[in-house]
Every structure is written in structure tokens, then in C-alpha cells.
Amino acid sequence: MSKKMQIKLKVNGEDHEFAAEPRELLVHALRERLNLTGSHVGCETGHCGVCTVTLNGKSVKSCTMFVAQADGAELTTIEGMGTPDNLHVLQEAFREHHGLQCGYCTPGMIMRAAKLLEEIPNPTEEEVRFGMAGNLCRCTGYQNIVKSIMAAASELNSAKEAAQ
Amino acid sequence: MNDMTPDRNERKANLKGLGSSRKRVEDLRFTQGKGNYVDDIKLEGMLHGDFVRSPYAHARIKSINTDAAMALDGVLAVLTAKDLEPLGLHWMPTLAGDKQMVLADGKVLFQGQEVAYVVAKDRYIAADGAELVEVEYEELPVLVDPFEALKSDVVLREDLDPKADGAHGPRKHPNHIFTWEVGEKEATEEVLDASDVVAEEMVYYHRTHPCPLETCGCVASMDKVNGKLTLYGTFQAPHAIRTVVSLISGLEEHNIRVISPDIGGGFGNKVGAYPGYVCSVVASIVTGLPVKWVEDRMENLMTTAFARDYWMKGKISATKEGKITGLWCHTTADHGGFDACADPTKFPAGFMNICTGSYDIPTAYLAVDGVYTNKAPGGVAYRCSFRVTEAAYFIERMIEVLAIELNMDAAELRRINFIKQDQFPYTSALGWEYDSGDYHTAWDKALKAVGYDDLRKEQAQRVEDFKAGKTRKLLGIGLTHFTEIVGAGPVKNCDILGLGMFDSCEIRIHPTGSAIARLGTISQGQGHATTFAQILASEIGLPADSITIEEGDTDTAPYGLGTYGSRSTPVAGAATAMAGRKIRAKAQMIAAYMLEVHDDDVEFDVDRFVVKGAPERFKTMKEIAFAAYNQAVPGIEPGLEAVSYYDPPNMTYPFGAYICVMEIDVDTGEHEIRQFYALDDCGTRINPMIIEGQVHGGLTEALSIAMGQEIAYDNMGNVKTGTLMDFFLPTAWETPNYTTDHTTTPSPHHPIGAKGVGESPNVGGVPAFSNAVHDAFKAFGLRQVHMPHDHWRIWKTANDLGLHG
Known part of the structure; x- marks a missing residue:
């Protein structure tokens, strides 16, 4: 055990400040201190992606990052992605296209997909498959996840066009 | 009938019953990160358990020293086989009629085997504590090839009498477990000898692992005030787990409540009973506090199932x-x-x-x-x-x-x-x-x-x-x-630990025409909350959207053997249909009474009972549901409930x-x-x-x-x-x-x-x-x-x- 550090995080628009050991993983801080249990833990080696969140505008795997490394950062987790009355387009699309089964990988999938669609607003199927390769799913075989993300992309693009 | 009455097909479509690609009801909470998996459970004063595991595949344990671990601030207990022995819990029965060490009793038989269990205030301290447990091993020869094992002088299971029968009959060698034979040996050999062509091959299906993205885990919470144990866990068979916990712990079954919350994939990995569950229950009884144990990925791949x-x-x-x-x-x-x-x-x-x-x-x-x-x-x-x-x-x-x-x-x-x-x-x-x-x-x-x-x-x-x-x-x-x-499967030839492999469904129709159904199974992503409601919708004529499906809580759900082996639809799905038919039979009597005709003069039509030959005279299932709670029907009890325990014929x-x-x-x-x-x-x-x-x-x-x-x-x-x-x-x-x-x-x-x-x-x-x-x-x-x-x-x-x- 080592000395605790004072950590500041802005998560889903809310400021948090707490003392934590530098070795504490970001995912544990989110889940256990802030009760944001939508980010899951699946492998502790950065392979499965069920812990994916957005940190300072980039997708990160919160199980392979110390909370100390995130000090001062701005984060979005699945809990910041839409409300029960106003779901995010991806949340709607995953339901519509059966893009989930047990739901364990889903928050990470949606967080990564949201970032992917910012990086590539109009992706090909190949780009979606490559861009999502850091997130594993054991239930769906990905076919409907890809379909969900493609559908969300096209919906976001139509909304954008309509707004212009 | 007035012009506003939807036609038959429309009424059928509104039910979202059999054959409908109904969207899943589970998805709203999952897509918002609001699932409730075992590791999401947080109870007041909850402790965390972690294992000391063997680095060797075969070794004798010469000593275990827990002093340094116990001295660590935040460690409350370190359990070894010696601590479990007085309770008779250092070994546990397996599903296959064998027994398995809960914590290493004198030796270890595989890499990663559980040797000691450290209980601490948080998961980090528990891991630190596990590092501080000193175990002295004496390495033994290792057998990883089953063909070698059957020839070797090295005896793996010294606890078993080499001459005694196993759970499935005679054993040929100390490392042999059973021989199982089906069919006709001699007749087959004669056919092979007499045939024009014989192809011969060794086909190996290698060892692998179900590896669901959520690993196995549990939270055991012993309430010493009322003597009740609540065990949350990633269980594919919560009712069977309750019975097993009762049998091995001595706690009466009514004092144990097992809850399988949302499960992040199972694929068979979460059928078995693991040492982590037993140790967590013991630790909760010893400390009087809830204890959580969740394996990490390496533990999952190396040790469970x-x-x-x-x-x-x-x-x-x-x-x-x-x-x-x-x-x-x-x-x-x-x-x-x-x-x-x-x-x-x-x-x-x-x-x-x-x-x-x-x-x-x-x-x-x-x-x-x-x-x-x-x-x-x-x-x-x-x-x-x-x-x-x-x-x-x-x-x-x-x-x-x-x-x-x-x-x-x-x-x-x-x-x-x-x-x-x-x-x-x-x-x-x-x-x-x-x-x-x-x-x-x-x-x-x-x-x-x-x-x-x-x-x-x-x-x-x-x-x-x-x-x-x-x-x-x-x-x-x-x-x-x-x-x-x-x-x-059929109870006549299928049981696990003596429990027949039937399954069950219990339905309660509410006065306003909605319903709850509880089953003995548990979804791990298969969408039971969606599909079982569809089976019922077609059977009882209420929309699937008005039916809640609940599974996984042994205090409320009827007894069932759980979800694996593609048994949920064949067995619990059948129970659901049969319970639905009981509801319908009672509804028929109520409808006949309301319509003032004989029971046999009404027939079921999608979402209602109609008078035969007079389709304009009907009572919808919604109306019948209310009548069940509001009218005194002679000879019929109030309410509208049914339960079915289904023993499949094949x-x-x-x-x-x-x-x-x-x-x-x-x-x-x-x-x-x-x-x-x-x-x-x-x-x-x-x-x-x-x-x-x-x-x-x-x-x-x-x-x-x-x-x-x-x-x-x-x-x-x-x-x-x-x-x-x-x-x-x-x-x-x-x-x-x-x-x-x-x-x-x-x-x-x-x-x-x-x-x-x-x-x-x-x-x-x-x-x-x-x-x-x-x-x-x-x-x-x-x-x-x-x-x-x-x-x-x-x-x-x-x-x-x-x-x-």
C-alpha cells in the first residue's frame, strides 16, 4: 500500500474529488466510488473492452489505467449517454437490431461505437469491424452489432443533413 | 361487435406471441448500463475474498503460514483446509458423484488450485494478503496425458481407495474414474469384420473453456439476527445451488435464499459449484458480514469448468x-x-x-x-x-x-x-x-x-x-x-444429485389483465423475459408486453433445474405453455358464466372466449381477468393463477x-x-x-x-x-x-x-x-x-x- 493521492475527475459533467491510492484502477474508481457500474470488468489485460469509457475525447479501457493517470480528466461513461426518456441513437439501434444478448459487453460497445462514429461518421462495414476490434462479445457473433452501428451512423447522418 | 373491433390477425399481432420478432424487453436497462450483475452488488460492510492458488500442478503441501497475511491491516481472516475441516467443508461433493477439495488438503492436483482464502476490507487488500501467505510445496511428478496416467505408478487421488468402486462402477487403475458402455460390443465388432469398408481414425476434441465475458462470482450474506443466508451468484442453476448449499452447510433450505441476478454469459461455465462459493459462505458466517468473491480472467480460465x-x-x-x-x-x-x-x-x-x-x-x-x-x-x-x-x-x-x-x-x-x-x-x-x-x-x-x-x-x-x-x-x-x-430431461432417467430434471412455471394474472410469470430457469442473455412472455401471450391471450417474466430468485420462483443444455425452451417453455393452459381452462369457466352459457359452448379465439356460432358474444381475457377478482362465480375460487411442473416425456x-x-x-x-x-x-x-x-x-x-x-x-x-x-x-x-x-x-x-x-x-x-x-x-x-x-x-x-x- 502506498500514500493516497488527491484525485479530481469530471464524469458525465459532474465534478468528483477523492483520495485514492495511486494503484487504484480507473474502472474500480468509477464502479466502486462513483457507483457507475455500467462499465464492467472482463479481463484486466485490456483485451475485452467491456470497461471502455471516453477520456478527454478518446476511447480508453478503464481497467488498464490507474485512476491517478486520469487525474484532472473529463470522462463520459455509459451512464452519460442518454436518459430513459431520450436514449442515444446507438442505444436505440442496438435494441432495434438485436445488437446485444447478455448485455455485459454492451456499455463498452456503445461507448466505443460512439467514438468510432465521431472519428468516421460514414464508415464502411470493414471500418466498423476494424474500429470495434478492441471490444469482444461472446454472445452475438458481432453481425448484429455491426448492423446496429451502421444503422446508427446512417441515422446520425440523416439527422445532420436535416439540420443543415 | 362494433366497427372498431380489430380483426383477428390484428388482434393476434397485438399479442406479439409465437413467431413474432418482438424486440427484447431486457435491452432498455442493458443499453443504459443499468444491468445488475453480481459484481455490481454492494452491501453494507461488504468484505472481499481472494484466493492463494497453487503455482504447481502436482505437489504436496508441507506448510502454510498465514501470520504475515493476518498481520496486514484490513485482513480479517485467512481460511485454509484446517479451518474448514471441523465444519466438514474442506471437501465438497461434485455433480459427478466424486468429491473435490474446497481448499488444498495436504496436496494440490492442478495449477491454480485453491489453497487459502483471504478475507479483507477491499479487493486490493485481499490481493495483498494473498501475496503474504507463505506456502511450502514439495513438487510431485505431473501427469498431463490421460493415456500415460492410466499406466503410471503415480497416484493422483490418494484419498480414494484404489480397489473401491467409483460413483459409476469399477475402476481399473488408481487414476481411472469410470468405464461407461452403451450398445452392443460383440455385434458391432462382428459387423466391422464383415463389412466391405472400414475407416478408422483417432479424433481429438481438445480442451477449451466457455469463457463468458463476466467471470464467476458471488456475494454471500449471512444475517445472524434472523439466521438467513442470502447468496447472490452467477448461477445457471440457482435452485440446485440452494439445495447443494443446504446439504453441505447444514443450513435448512428455507433459510437460504439464492439469487442469480443478471448474468454476463454462461455457456456452461456457471453450472458448477466452485470453492469460491463455499469459502464466501463460510467467511460470511465467520465474520457476520457480507463477503464478495469475483474471480479474475486468469482464475476463470485456469480453474473453473x-x-x-x-x-x-x-x-x-x-x-x-x-x-x-x-x-x-x-x-x-x-x-x-x-x-x-x-x-x-x-x-x-x-x-x-x-x-x-x-x-x-x-x-x-x-x-x-x-x-x-x-x-x-x-x-x-x-x-x-x-x-x-x-x-x-x-x-x-x-x-x-x-x-x-x-x-x-x-x-x-x-x-x-x-x-x-x-x-x-x-x-x-x-x-x-x-x-x-x-x-x-x-x-x-x-x-x-x-x-x-x-x-x-x-x-x-x-x-x-x-x-x-x-x-x-x-x-x-x-x-x-x-x-x-x-x-x-425426463425425470425417469435424468437427474442431477438426485433432483429430477423437470422445470416449472408459475403464473399470476392481475385484475387489470396483466401478469407475472416466474420460472425455474435463468437467462444469461438468451432473452427469456422476451420469449417466455411470447409463449404465454399465445396461450392466454394477453399481450406479451403486459407480462413480466421473473427468474433467478429461489424465494419467489418455483423450483427448477436451471438453464443449460438448451433445456429452457424444451422444459420450462413447455411448463409455461401448460401453466398457461390451466389459466385458460379456468378463464373458460368464468367466461361461460359471464356469457350465461355452458362451459362447452365457448371457445378460445386469440385473446377472448366467444360463444360458439355467435362471435359477437365474447369476453376478452382482460375482462375475464377482472371478473376473476370481482365476481363470485359459483364453484370457482376467486383469482387467476396456475403453476406447472413439467416432466418432459422425451x-x-x-x-x-x-x-x-x-x-x-x-x-x-x-x-x-x-x-x-x-x-x-x-x-x-x-x-x-x-x-x-x-x-x-x-x-x-x-x-x-x-x-x-x-x-x-x-x-x-x-x-x-x-x-x-x-x-x-x-x-x-x-x-x-x-x-x-x-x-x-x-x-x-x-x-x-x-x-x-x-x-x-x-x-x-x-x-x-x-x-x-x-x-x-x-x-x-x-x-x-x-x-x-x-x-x-x-x-x-x-x-x-x-x-x-
């Missing part, structure tokens, strides 16, 4: 025209250090005797020998019914080898040996009664869909081009026609035809799946959207297993594939798109004709992928090469065949 590891030696005989005359199989089953296979009691090798597959084989014999080795215990059905995927892989490889022997097209060989439609119900040589099937229709549809004849021409051309140096890629056409046996036998077209790069060993066509016949289809999703997922697990996934050991018993770096789970990038199709042959004995589908794609998928690899190299003399077909092994196959020049 492997699958397969079957060495299947086979002989198949035929006439020179290709009519199969006999099948012989001897399997050596590597069960690891303890026999903790999850099979029905009377079936120590599960339903491996479905290995005659889809074929009319008159004579057959199967023997299975279970063997102890220095590997982790388990032997669960990884997305299959008990050992059915081993059986399907075996027969589908033997058919391919026989086709080579006969110099015959493997599709045609299958066709001439299929059980014919008019032979159902069909009794197989190894004792099963197949309920229904139409294999020829499915097969012809599949071959036509992929353009089979053209594919064979293209393949022949490719071989020519390869030989002429024009290409370095080969083309493989992987064929499979599988028959599963699922829905365990298993169900889903089947399918799968074809995989694969390109193989001879120089890199890489493969590309050009096309995968999957036709499934799961009987009556409840929700086509969910069926398709199950097929996609099962095929991808099959892809993993066939093309790279394994639990590999070195000769010291070290696990070489203990993280997701080494244990292959394909990403979206490596996974192909699948084409799904279906035929529908209802089960004649299931109330709605459904057969179950979740596991078919894994059972059929593995041989389809593997046969594609074999088929690509067939022209160059390949008969059999063991899975997994990763890039290195495919490259090596090409190299061994001399294809690298």
Missing part, C-alpha cells in the same frame, strides 16, 4: 455402395484432478451416445473411460447439451474419413445414410428415441443454397491451378449435418445443415471464410430475431473453438493459455457474416412443438469449420489433423503434406 478434452477413437463400416453398417467408438476422457463433470447422474459421459448423429446406423457401440490427470476439474457442456458437441464432431469427422475411404462425395454419403422422414420416431442403436426430423429436405435446401455442385467444380479447378503454380490458396467446403439431443432433437466455404493460404496458414450457410430446424420458432442472434453467436463460438481456442498445458502442467492474450476469442474483424435459414419440423411431444436452438450452432459449427480445413487439403492426402486449426497448425499441415516445396 473447462470443456471437452475427449480422445475419440472411431471405426465406421459400410458397404462398398456407402451404406453404413456399424459404428464403434472408444473415448478416453480427461477429467482433470477431480471428476466435476456436469452431467445427469446416470450419464457419466453425458449424451455422448448421440454419436450416431443423423444417420441410420443399425449397429453401434460406445465406451468411455474417464481419467484423472493434473489438470483443472470441470467437463461442462460449453454451449451444448452434455457432450453432444463431442459426439457431433466425432461422427461428422468419421463420415468425412469414410467418404475418403469409399472415394465418394461426402454430401452424397450423408444423403444415402440419413434417417428418413418416415422412420421418426426413430430409435437409435445407442438407445435414443429421436422425436422428429426431415433431414433430406434440409440437406437438399442447403446444398442448393450454396450451389454445391459448382463449388466442387471450382475446388477441382483450384487444385489444378495450385498444382500448376497459379495460386497458393486452397478452397475447402466444410459440410455438416448434425442432430442434437437437448431438453434434459428429449427434443433439433437438427441442422451447415456449409462453410473457406479459403486457405498455404504459405501463411491463414484462413478466410468466404461463405457460411446455416440452416437450423428447431421446431416451432418463438422469436425469429432471437433465434438468428443465437445462431450468429453459437457459430462464432464454434469458429473460436475450431480455429484457435484451447486450454493448453505444458508437460509440467502449466496452463499456457491463461489470459485473453493467448486464449483465442475472435473479434469483429475475424468473424464472418453468416447466412441463416430454416426448416420447421415441430417436436410432436412438446406442447408448442419447440425444440431449443441456443446450442445447435456450436454443435454444428465446429465440425463445419473443421471439415472445411480438412476438405481443403483432401486432394493432397489429408485424412485427420487435430483442432484447433490456428494459423501455425494449418501452416504445419501444409508443410507436412509437402506443399511448401
Whole structure:
């Protein structure tokens, strides 16, 4: 055990400040201190992606990052992605296209997909498959996840066009 | 009837019953990160447990010193076998009639075995504490090969009397567990001797692991004030876990409440009872506080519930025209250090005797020998019914080898040996009664869909081009026609720990015409909350959207044996339909009373009872529901509830035809799946959207297993594939798109004709992928090469065949 550090995080628009050991993983801080249990833990080696969140505008795997490394950062987790009355387009699309089964990988999938669609607003199927390769799913075989993300992309693009 | 009354079809569609691709009700909470998995549970004062595990595969424990760990601030307890012994909990019974150490009692038998359990204020301190426990080991010789183990002088299980029978009869050697024989040995050998052609091969189905993304875990909470234990856990069979906990702990069953919350995938991994559960319960009783234990990925892969590891030696005989005359199989089953296979009691090798597959084989014999080795215990059905995927892989490889022997097209060989439609119900040589099937229709549809004849021409051309140096890629056409046996099962021959494998549903209709139904099963992603409501909607005429499905809480749900072996739809789904029919029978009496006619003068019509011959006179189920609570109907109790405990008369036998077209790069060993066509016949289809999703997922697990996934050991018993770096789970990038199709042959004995589908794609998928690899190299003399077909092994196959020049 080592000395605790004072950590500041802005998560889903809310400021948090707490003392934590530098070795504490970001995912544990989110889940256990802030009760944001939508980010899951699946492998502790950065392979499965069920812990994916957005940190300072980039997708990160919160199980392979110390909370100390995130000090001062701005984060979005699945809990910041839409409300029960106003779901995010991806949340709607995953339901519509059966893009989930047990739901364990889903928050990470949606967080990564949201970032992917910012990086590539109009992706090909190949780009979606490559861009999502850091997130594993054991239930769906990905076919409907890809379909969900493609559908969300096209919906976001139509909304954008309509707004212009 | 007025003009506003919707027509019959519209009323039917409003129910979202059988056949509707209803969107899943589970998804709203899952997509918002509001699932409630075990590790999300947080109780007041909750402690965390962590294991000290053995680095050795076989060693004697000379001493355990817990002083340094106990001295660490935040550590509350360190449990060892010595602490559990006075409670009789240092060993526990396994599902297979053996016993297993909860914490190492004098020795360890596999790498990663639980040695001590540290309880601390948080998970970090628990891990620190585990580091501080000092264990002195004396290494012993390691046995990782089951064939060696049966010859060795090294005795693994010193706790067992080598001369005494095991749970399944006589043992031949101290490291031998059981012999299980089915069929006619002598008759089969005579047939083999007398046949024109005999093909012989050793087919190995390697050790692998279900590896759900959520690992196993639990939270045990003993309330010492009222004497009640609540155990939350990743349990695929919560009711059976409650009974087991009661039997081994001595707590009365009514004082134990087991809750399976949302489960992040199971695939068989979460069927068994693990040391982590026992230690957490003890720790909670000792400390009076809730204790959480969640394994990490390495612990998951190394210690909880492997699958397969079957060495299947086979002989198949035929006439020179290709009519199969006999099948012989001897399997050596590597069960690891303890026999903790999850099979029905009377079936120590599960339903491996479905290995005659889809074929009319008159004579057959199967023997299975279970063997102890220095590997982790388990032997669960990884997305299959008990050992059915081993059986399907075996027969589908033997058919391919026989086709080579006969110099015959493997599709045609299958066709001439299929059980014919008019032979159902069909009794197989190894004792099963197949309920229904139409294999020829499915097969012809599949071959036509992929353009089979053209594919064979293209393949022949490719071989020519390869030989002429024009290409370095080969083309493989992987064929499979599988028959599963699922829905365990009839209480007369299926039980686990003496508990009959029925299942249950309890329905309560509310006054305003909505309902709650509770079942003995538990969803792990299959969408039970969606599909069971659909079964009920069609049975009781209330919309699926007005029906809540609840599972997994043993205090509220009726007793059932849980979800695995594709048994939820065949067994609990049948119970749901039967309970629904009881509701309907009572509703009929209420409707007749309201309509002032005799019970027999009303009939059910989608969502109402109508007077026969006078459809304008009716009472909707919604009206009847209210009447059940509001009117005094003579001779009928108020309320509208029903329960059904369904003991299935037979298993169900889903089947399918799968074809995989694969390109193989001879120089890199890489493969590309050009096309995968999957036709499934799961009987009556409840929700086509969910069926398709199950097929996609099962095929991808099959892809993993066939093309790279394994639990590999070195000769010291070290696990070489203990993280997701080494244990292959394909990403979206490596996974192909699948084409799904279906035929529908209802089960004649299931109330709605459904057969179950979740596991078919894994059972059929593995041989389809593997046969594609074999088929690509067939022209160059390949008969059999063991899975997994990763890039290195495919490259090596090409190299061994001399294809690298």
C-alpha cells in the first residue's frame, strides 16, 4: 500500500474529488466510488473492452489505467449517454437490431461505437469491424452489432443533413 | 361487435406471441448500463475474498503460514483446509458423484488450485494478503496425458481407495474414474469384420473453456439476527445451488435464499459449484458480514469448468455402395484432478451416445473411460447439451474419413445414410428415441443454397491451378449435418444429485389483465423475459408486453433445474405453455358464466372466449381477468393463477445443415471464410430475431473453438493459455457474416412443438469449420489433423503434406 493521492475527475459533467491510492484502477474508481457500474470488468489485460469509457475525447479501457493517470480528466461513461426518456441513437439501434444478448459487453460497445462514429461518421462495414476490434462479445457473433452501428451512423447522418 | 373491433390477425399481432420478432424487453436497462450483475452488488460492510492458488500442478503441501497475511491491516481472516475441516467443508461433493477439495488438503492436483482464502476490507487488500501467505510445496511428478496416467505408478487421488468402486462402477487403475458402455460390443465388432469398408481414425476434441465475458462470482450474506443466508451468484442453476448449499452447510433450505441476478454469459461455465462459493459462505458466517468473491480472467480460465478434452477413437463400416453398417467408438476422457463433470447422474459421459448423429446406423457401440490427470476439474457442456458437441464432431469427422475411404462425395454419403422422414420416431442403436426430423429436405435446401455442385467444380479447378503454380490458396467446403439431443430431461432417467430434471412455471394474472410469470430457469442473455412472455401471450391471450417474466430468485420462483443444455425452451417453455393452459381452462369457466352459457359452448379465439356460432358474444381475457377478482362465480375460487411442473416425456432433437466455404493460404496458414450457410430446424420458432442472434453467436463460438481456442498445458502442467492474450476469442474483424435459414419440423411431444436452438450452432459449427480445413487439403492426402486449426497448425499441415516445396 502506498500514500493516497488527491484525485479530481469530471464524469458525465459532474465534478468528483477523492483520495485514492495511486494503484487504484480507473474502472474500480468509477464502479466502486462513483457507483457507475455500467462499465464492467472482463479481463484486466485490456483485451475485452467491456470497461471502455471516453477520456478527454478518446476511447480508453478503464481497467488498464490507474485512476491517478486520469487525474484532472473529463470522462463520459455509459451512464452519460442518454436518459430513459431520450436514449442515444446507438442505444436505440442496438435494441432495434438485436445488437446485444447478455448485455455485459454492451456499455463498452456503445461507448466505443460512439467514438468510432465521431472519428468516421460514414464508415464502411470493414471500418466498423476494424474500429470495434478492441471490444469482444461472446454472445452475438458481432453481425448484429455491426448492423446496429451502421444503422446508427446512417441515422446520425440523416439527422445532420436535416439540420443543415 | 362494433366497427372498431380489430380483426383477428390484428388482434393476434397485438399479442406479439409465437413467431413474432418482438424486440427484447431486457435491452432498455442493458443499453443504459443499468444491468445488475453480481459484481455490481454492494452491501453494507461488504468484505472481499481472494484466493492463494497453487503455482504447481502436482505437489504436496508441507506448510502454510498465514501470520504475515493476518498481520496486514484490513485482513480479517485467512481460511485454509484446517479451518474448514471441523465444519466438514474442506471437501465438497461434485455433480459427478466424486468429491473435490474446497481448499488444498495436504496436496494440490492442478495449477491454480485453491489453497487459502483471504478475507479483507477491499479487493486490493485481499490481493495483498494473498501475496503474504507463505506456502511450502514439495513438487510431485505431473501427469498431463490421460493415456500415460492410466499406466503410471503415480497416484493422483490418494484419498480414494484404489480397489473401491467409483460413483459409476469399477475402476481399473488408481487414476481411472469410470468405464461407461452403451450398445452392443460383440455385434458391432462382428459387423466391422464383415463389412466391405472400414475407416478408422483417432479424433481429438481438445480442451477449451466457455469463457463468458463476466467471470464467476458471488456475494454471500449471512444475517445472524434472523439466521438467513442470502447468496447472490452467477448461477445457471440457482435452485440446485440452494439445495447443494443446504446439504453441505447444514443450513435448512428455507433459510437460504439464492439469487442469480443478471448474468454476463454462461455457456456452461456457471453450472458448477466452485470453492469460491463455499469459502464466501463460510467467511460470511465467520465474520457476520457480507463477503464478495469475483474471480479474475486468469482464475476463470485456469480453474473453473473447462470443456471437452475427449480422445475419440472411431471405426465406421459400410458397404462398398456407402451404406453404413456399424459404428464403434472408444473415448478416453480427461477429467482433470477431480471428476466435476456436469452431467445427469446416470450419464457419466453425458449424451455422448448421440454419436450416431443423423444417420441410420443399425449397429453401434460406445465406451468411455474417464481419467484423472493434473489438470483443472470441470467437463461442462460449453454451449451444448452434455457432450453432444463431442459426439457431433466425432461422427461428422468419421463420415468425412469414410467418404475418403469409399472415394465418394461426402454430401452424397450423408444423403444415402440419413434417417428418413418416415422412420421418426426413430430409435437409435445407442438407445435414443429421436422425436422428429426431415433431414433430406434440409440437406437438399442447403446444398442448393450454396450451389454445391459448382463449388466442387471450382475446388477441382483450384487444385489444378495450385498444382500448376497459379495460386497458393486452397478452397475447402466444410459440410455438416448434425442432430442434437437437448431438453434434459425426463425425470425417469435424468437427474442431477438426485433432483429430477423437470422445470416449472408459475403464473399470476392481475385484475387489470396483466401478469407475472416466474420460472425455474435463468437467462444469461438468451432473452427469456422476451420469449417466455411470447409463449404465454399465445396461450392466454394477453399481450406479451403486459407480462413480466421473473427468474433467478429461489424465494419467489418455483423450483427448477436451471438453464443449460438448451433445456429452457424444451422444459420450462413447455411448463409455461401448460401453466398457461390451466389459466385458460379456468378463464373458460368464468367466461361461460359471464356469457350465461355452458362451459362447452365457448371457445378460445386469440385473446377472448366467444360463444360458439355467435362471435359477437365474447369476453376478452382482460375482462375475464377482472371478473376473476370481482365476481363470485359459483364453484370457482376467486383469482387467476396456475403453476406447472413439467416432466418432459422425451428429449427434443433439433437438427441442422451447415456449409462453410473457406479459403486457405498455404504459405501463411491463414484462413478466410468466404461463405457460411446455416440452416437450423428447431421446431416451432418463438422469436425469429432471437433465434438468428443465437445462431450468429453459437457459430462464432464454434469458429473460436475450431480455429484457435484451447486450454493448453505444458508437460509440467502449466496452463499456457491463461489470459485473453493467448486464449483465442475472435473479434469483429475475424468473424464472418453468416447466412441463416430454416426448416420447421415441430417436436410432436412438446406442447408448442419447440425444440431449443441456443446450442445447435456450436454443435454444428465446429465440425463445419473443421471439415472445411480438412476438405481443403483432401486432394493432397489429408485424412485427420487435430483442432484447433490456428494459423501455425494449418501452416504445419501444409508443410507436412509437402506443399511448401
